[in-house]
Amino acid sequence: MSFVYPSSLAATTANLALSRGALRFGMVFLAAAFVTLFLVQVDRGTYAGWPALLAIVAIAGAGAALARPSGDRPGAIAAAAALALAGSTLFALVLIPRLSADGASDSILLSMVKIAVISFGAVIGRRRSGTLGVLAAVVIAEAPVLAVSLWLGRAVSLDVPATGIAVALLAVLSLFSVSRRRSRASAPLMTLAGEEDRRAVEAARAEHSSSAMVHDTILNELAVVATLAPGTLSPAARTQIARSLELVTVAGSDAAALVVSAALEGEVAAAVQWARTRGLEVTVDGDTAAVDRLPAETSAALGRAVLQCLTNVIAHAGVASAELTVIATEDELCVMVIDSGVGFTESETGADRMGLRNSVRGRIADAGGTVQVWSAPGAGTAVSMLVPR
């Protein structure tokens, strides 16, 4: 998993968050305008201004409609804009005549409602251009107030709070975009590094597997060739070398090409299942079907040995995952349990520690097989169990 949030998603999630914030920002201002107007109406004992309360509800409805998942469709946006325009017009028609004679178009109540409408313009920014939304909302908020004020011959003033909010929203939308480009310039390199590490871990596992196999086969064959007297090479020796080459080639080739998609069953499957229930992520690959065709006694011994290996990973490796690889040839089957944990030195394990010695080596030896352990402190562990088929 990458450790940095991808730049490709950053803009989308930031726009969604801005949209949600803008909706609530507007709603609080509408609530404040509603309560203020209600208090003033009650205080003055007149209810002539009640349609203005209805206008606030209509504008809130427009905001809520925009915030719905379907709110960014053109039809929904047009409907919400019409509702907000109707609400703003009604609010201006009801409120402005009731303002004192020197009351201007920047009355606090008018400002609160205008701020709400302008904020709702940014709500569509989650999928569409928030800048266009805000600019359209400014027109929807200001035009009715301007028209009614001019019609009634009232003073027209610049609404500093509403204009300030519009400018701030536009600045936020553009600054976020510019700043994001700069601050996330290093994100691709970081994502690439995370990917490189993931691949390196996979490669290290493959190396463990391959190294154990090389140790068991190729080095032996080289030693045989090095010690044989010059002369004719026996057919048995040639066959043995060819068999080792086949094993190493199989182990080193693309595991995906080897996978037989049969489900792992029997004792080995039970061991894997047991480890998984204890939180160890066990990846199984290779010719798993070959395990199921083993003689019953061999399968039981192998299952218990695998269980011990996975138990050791859980108890000592300090990692949460292990890999179980099955490689089958005509006569033999090799099961490897590999982890990239803390590793160990087998010769340094105490004489009283019998797990690997008895549960793994002993059982596999009883089944006519051999065990090779490939590990070093800090370098992970690969246990290779070779049994006859």
Place this chain on the structure above:
Amino acid sequence: MTGPLTAQRLDPLGGITARVLVAVAVAIAFAEAAAMSSVTADQISHPAFEAAALITIGVSGVYYVRATSPFRPAFSMRSHTVVYLLALAAVVFNSAAQWGSNAVVRDDWAPLTLATLTLTLGSYRPAREIALFSVLAATIVGALGLVQADTFRSDIPELVYAITPAAPILAAGVAAAAFSRSLVGSLLDWRSSAGAREASARLDAEQAEHAAPARASHLVHLDEQVIPFLQVVSRGTGLSEADGARARTLARELRALMLIDTERSWLERIVRRVDDPRRLAERMAGSERGFLRAVIAHLRHSEVFDDETLRLTLREEPAGCSVTVEVESRAGRNPRVHLAPYIAVAHSLFSAVDWQITGTTLTLVLAAGIPAPSPGGRATRGDALTEEAPR
């Protein structure tokens, strides 16, 4: 990662993006304060308090900008409290400056500056904390409006004098909280879903090729030398003396390369000068390894640093291990350039991050958490189970 989840902790690069807005918001807040203070000078009866209010909001802004620096640890609740208390103090000083002479509530600048600063908190603090702080601040501001009700000129219900200055703070707090909740939710969704894997899959073919690690040297030797030799031997009918000598040489080389590959950590494969006697690099978490790879790649490819001088030292500490990265910068270059994203991300991945530039040397010290070795010292395995595993 300790403390509550915030957008900055989950996406440090997003924190850097938002910092530009913090700087702009602070500038706007101070300009707003200075301009409105000048415009409403006729309502100020205690100029010393007004001066204190302006100084306090200035200090709050400077502290806020500093505390959100990518070179510092993530913006904490303590920092949030300091910023808020200073801005609230400005509100109190502003009210005190106009005590008995405040004619119009809507031109009080301090609540507006507090709201302006609050709006930008969504990237840095959790939603609940932002909402709580803003409700408390709105209550205090509202109460200050109420107690001054007698001095205001307008003939409206007293409660309106509380609502008018409190509404912007409440609106900003609710908006910032919603922003924070949405962003944190998206980031957590990405972490828990296939988002990260999808992002990795989006790497194009060229990048993926670069991301492929180098093969172990013994495997290369195996493919290029050993296997071809054994194939020739297995297909032939006889062995020569030269074949025996060649087999001995190849076996010796193969053993030596296998030993080297086993002993080299992933870090030693990418950096020449690594001092890691306890092989701690192998015990680092995947995200920590990925970050170190990214830093190393940045230092290598940046024209600012001399990659020949790059040196890493890993030492065991009681709580994990410390990773020290040292590199020399080239003459006349500023080592801080382009370093901010890496320091910011490091703060989100490591329990402690320290960095300094001494002369031309950049030193970065990271405290990594690594799994503790098993009791008794060196991690050993192959141990017997104390109980037989259930079947």
